[in-house]
Amino acid sequence: xxxNQCSGTLILSHRTxxxxxxxGMTSEAAVIASGFVHLLCSQVSSxxxxxxxxxxxxxxxxxxxxxxxxxxFHLITTTILxxxxxxxxxxxxxxxxxxxxxYNAKSIxxxxxxxxxxxxxxxxxxxxxxxxxxxxxxxxxxxxxVVLHGLASVIExxxxxxxxxxxxxxxxxLQVVVETLATIGKCVAIxxxxxxxxxxxxxxxxxxxxxxxxxxxAGYWMYFLFKP
Numbered sequence: 001x002x003x004n005q006c007s008g009t010l011i012l013s014h015r016t017x018x019x020x021x022x023x024g025m026t027s028e029a030a031v032i033a034s035g036f037v038h039l040l041c042s043q044v045s046s047x048x049x050x051x052x053x054x055x056x057x058x059x060x061x062x063x064x065x066x067x068x069x070x071x072x073f074h075l076i077t078t079t080i081l082x083x084x085x086x087x088x089x090x091x092x093x094x095x096x097x098x099x100x101x102x103y104n105a106k107s108i109x110x111x112x113x114x115x116x117x118x119x120x121x122x123x124x125x126x127x128x129x130x131x132x133x134x135x136x137x138x139x140x141x142x143x144x145x146v147v148l149h150g151l152a153s154v155i156e157x158x159x160x161x162x163x164x165x166x167x168x169x170x171x172x173x174l175q176v177v178v179e180t181l182a183t184i185g186k187c188v189a190i191x192x193x194x195x196x197x198x199x200x201x202x203x204x205x206x207x208x209x210x211x212x213x214x215x216x217x218a219g220y221w222m223y224f225l226f227k228p
Contacts, residue, residue: 053187060194061201068142069205072130073149077209080126080153084119085160088112092164108168112161119157123150141200148206155213162220171223178219186212 061069092108127150130136131143166174186208193204 049183049187053190056191065201068137069145069202073145073205073209076126076130076146076149077153077156080119080122080150081156084122084153084157085115088115088118088160089164089167093167109161109165112164115157115160116154119154123153126150141202145202145206148203149209152206152209152213155210155217159213159217159220162224165224166220174220174223178216178223181219182212182215185215 088111092112127146130146136142163175166172189208189211190204193199193207194201196204199207
């Protein structure tokens, strides 16, 4: 065969392979950029909704109650979720190719379930520690609200397997929709319970947090369970 022809064929093949790979990288970068925009919009919309809620709530609550509900309860849930799921997320997503195939996705699902027992353990520890502090409030409504936030954290970590799977498959729009709906549901629940005379203020925030976790968990699982 002609050496020049063979050489030209190899060069053409190399260029074609490089073009395909470059095209794949460009497509992947576009998906990541789109996902970043979606997540940014989700965060901004959540902050706006939360700000509006705070404007309405701060007018109805004493400063000491508002501080406990907004700062201390948020610290409880953040502590539980950070220690329960952040390490699992990093372990699952480390080295995983974005847009993974079904086979690659299945290989990390079993690891993602470790977040559930970790969430339960950290919830029990953090809630017990909070209630055992010397300066902790002793009224029953506060204790119930702390337990409700711990329960909400346990429910929320049940959404980790589908959340991690959606991250691997680059389904960022799902995260935006689910988290936005959960935030809106939580805000509406808080305003509803604050108008109710049968529910104490602190318990109202606890129930709203449970509703947020339920919407989050249901949204992620329903997408993958009922996806055609």
